Amino acid sequence: xxxxxxxxxxxxxxxxxxxxxxxxxxxxxxxxxxxxxxxxxxxxxxxxxxxxxxxxxxxxxxxxxxxxxxxxxxxxxxxxxxxxxxxxxxxxxxxxxxxxxxxxxxxxxxxxxxxxxxxxxxxxxxxxxxxxxxxxxxxxxxxxxxxxxxxxxxxxxxxxxxxxxxxxxxxxxxxxxxxxxxxxxxxxxxxxxxxxxxxxxxxxxxxxxxxxxx
Numbered sequence: 001x002x003x004x005x006x007x008x009x010x011x012x013x014x015x016x017x018x019x020x021x022x023x024x025x026x027x028x029x030x031x032x033x034x035x036x037x038x039x040x041x042x043x044x045x046x047x048x049x050x051x052x053x054x055x056x057x058x059x060x061x062x063x064x065x066x067x068x069x070x071x072x073x074x075x076x077x078x079x080x081x082x083x084x085x086x087x088x089x090x091x092x093x094x095x096x097x098x099x100x101x102x103x104x105x106x107x108x109x110x111x112x113x114x115x116x117x118x119x120x121x122x123x124x125x126x127x128x129x130x131x132x133x134x135x136x137x138x139x140x141x142x143x144x145x146x147x148x149x150x151x152x153x154x155x156x157x158x159x160x161x162x163x164x165x166x167x168x169x170x171x172x173x174x175x176x177x178x179x180x181x182x183x184x185x186x187x188x189x190x191x192x193x194x195x196x197x198x199x200x201x202x203x204x205x206x207x208x209x210x211x212x213x214x
Contacts, residue, residue, distance in 0.1 A: 002116045005048035006032045007039035007065065008078065009057045013101065017052060020105045027112065036060030043069040049116045053095070054078045055086050062086075063093050070094025070194070074115045096195050097121025120196035145190045146206055153190075154208065156183040160196055161203035 004021055006014045006029060014032045021027045030046040033039040037060040043051060053075050055062040063086055066075045070093060077095045079087070080102075087098065096115045099108060114121050149157065152173070159169045166184065170177040184196070193199050203209045 002027045002050065002112060003030045003046070003048045004028065004112055004116075005030055005039070005042050005046060005051040005073070007034075007036070007042070007051055007057065007062070008032075008054040009034050010054075013054075017108065020108055021112065024109050027109070036062055036065035039065045040068050043073050048073050050074045050076055050112055052076050052078055052099070052112075055090065063089050066090060066095050067093040074118075074195075076111055076115050076121070091197050091201055094194065094198075096197055118195065120198075145192065146202075146208065148190050149187060153183050153187050156180060157187050157199060157203050158209050160184065160187075161200045161209040163200075 004027060006017050008014050008017075011034070014034075018029045018032070021029050030048050031042045033042045035057045039051065039053060039057075039062075040060070042048075051069065051073050053062045053066055055077060057065070062077060066077065069075065074096045075090075075094060077090045077098050078101050079098055080100070090098070097111060097120050099111045099121070103111075111121050155173060156169055159172060164172065166177050166180045169180045173180070184199075187193070187199060188195065191199070191202055193202060
């Protein structure tokens with residue numbers, strides 16, 4: 001059973017999400033919050049697997065709320081536009097994925113299942129947004145553990161950072177998808193990262209992948 005919490009300051013939005021998710025087998029909505037502070041309390045009280053987090057909420061915004069709960073649950077951020085200026089900061093805060101509020105019901109359910117399974121959900125447009133953001137930033141210090149990655153793991157990380165799925169990486173490297181999945185798990189463990197979203201950030205911040213490179 002996937003336990004889901006909802007955080008949005010609009011009651012009608014929360015109701016819509018609740019109706020969609022409660023109709024799905026294996027999904028349970030464990031609570032709702034109308035602002036970021038309430039969202040933090042809700043996570044503490046109900047320990048959901050995933051929380052749908054609106055970005056702009058009163059009392060405490062969704063970015064800070066994400067930062068406070070990311071260690072306890074996976075956060076699926078709700079945005080009005082996929083090129084929202086807060087996308088980068090939300091990933092840095094620990095968000096595992098993004099979903100447009102205008103997305104079809106099937107996309108909502110799929111997103112919840114993907115994030116609950118421990119993967120991240122970054123659309124191509126959001127990946128491009130990250131690249132553009134890093135193109136304007138100086139290269140930071142190398143994250144701890146990068147030198148522990150094998151050459152093949154470095155190849156996988158570079159492709160992950162460019163937005164490739166496991167299947168696409170497998171095709172590029174001429175290996176099985178299951179092999180890629182194992183490499184991804186090893187990369188996350190060695191770099192002490194939670195998911196692919198954090199891996200993308202680490203790859204660009206370290207200079208392993210340079211914005212604009214092929």
